[in-house]
Amino acid sequence: MRLSGEQTRWNRETAAAEGDSMWEKMIAYIMTHGDALLVQIRTHLWISLAALAAAVVIGAPCGYLATDSPGIEKWISAPFHVLRVIPSLAILVLLIPVAGTGALPAVIALTILAVPPVLLNTIVGFRDVPPFIEESAAGMGMTDREILWKVRVPLALPMIFAGIRTALVEVIASAALAARIGAGGLGEVIFTGLGLNRMDLLVLGGILVAALSLLCGGLFDTLTRRLMPYRYL
């Protein structure tokens, strides 16, 4: 038997009205709150990428310094390990007196979360450059600077990028907490869902955060492939 178009539409409307299909509700929410969602996605991305950029700017040079003088490695990585143990939510709350509310404390907390993977992978990346390759570079007459930029950095880069990727996914997932201190982002959908006890919003927020995280991870992989073709032969 074939349902007429009329009947199908009727079915859909009653289902939405009666509220027994979560999907219908989620689609309805997207329809009505589309613009707000776009803003939230944009804020979410912005906060995450700012934190990631800060983490790279802090983590990669520190990682390099730690490799060249192993004595200071623990002094560099220990603080971040300690900080990472503290839950991000706690950091957010603790930062309120210092950095207030809004985007800034959110970015700071997420940076603290993102530095360790970048830092550790940078250390491993530089350490794993085969000594004989460095030596052959020196033997050819490359200066220390040339060896650093033309050999050591490119060879450490795949590992550093793997660290950045880990940090990226972690940061996007955790950025949902930022809404808690008024920084916006997709966390708003989730916290609204929690507040109103609406399962559909909780699930929608969760799905969007996960999708964003997967999407960014995928884009990042494409970038890695373009930059380092020799890794994928």
Next chain:
Amino acid sequence: MNDSFEKKSTGAVPAIEYRNVCKRFERTDAKRGHSRRVRKDSLSEAGASGIASSGQKDGFYAVNDLSATVRDGELITILGSSGCGKTTLLKMTNRLYEPDGGSILLFGQDIQKQDPVQLRRKMGYVIQQAGLFPHMTVEDNISVIPRLLKWEPERCRDRVTELLDLVGLDPDQYRSRYPSQLSGGQQQRVGLARALATKPRVMLLDEPFGAVDAITRLNLQNELLRIHRETGGTFLFVTHDIHEAFRLGNRVMIMNAGRLLQMDRPETIVRNPADPFVETLIRSAMEQERFWYSTPRE
């Protein structure tokens, strides 16, 4: 060939002169790793032989009071068992290691007074593992130094083509490959091409054919002889294969436990071994050979 290395007016100035060169390693050197750039050759075994020979606990001489003269245009092979100081000697020649005593002259000039980077750019250096940069294509690997010297892209490309031809690789097929897409023998050829890129007058080759099979090795040896003939450079070739050493070298340096035992033309060494160690070495090589001649073939 017009690929000739600019030769100095054929004066009597030797290409390389080693004067009482010594290199001492402390036992803790390798562990402490005080200098990142100058680390122990990852293939040489730690200390045992050197320590035993010097009979000291804290340190030993990897190269001990070595004097030798290499004439311009010679192909010298350096023969000796593992750990006898061959690599150390080569690395002192391009200042990857600093000697603890004596001096080394390059075309009459003390290398100690020259800038290491400039010095190394005057010499080609090939190591056993080829040491190609995995993130660069064959073309980029070969033209690393030319590009650092700001050669025109055109000139770099032509030079790469020329060099790939020289080492027997089809330029069109190989120039844009990555090292991981090459066989061990092909990597060695590229390593050789890279070292030859700026037409250095001196080539330092540290067991460049260590990791290839017998047939490839024979081919590479023939290519090397051809390249040496065509370029007219001075080649220092380290090996621990006595057949390779005697086949390739205009003269052979035989080392043991950091000391130079004999340096002479292969025939002369076979006829008058200067030392019981050299004699044993030659006898053992002949013992091995005997199998081939004593097994009748149809």
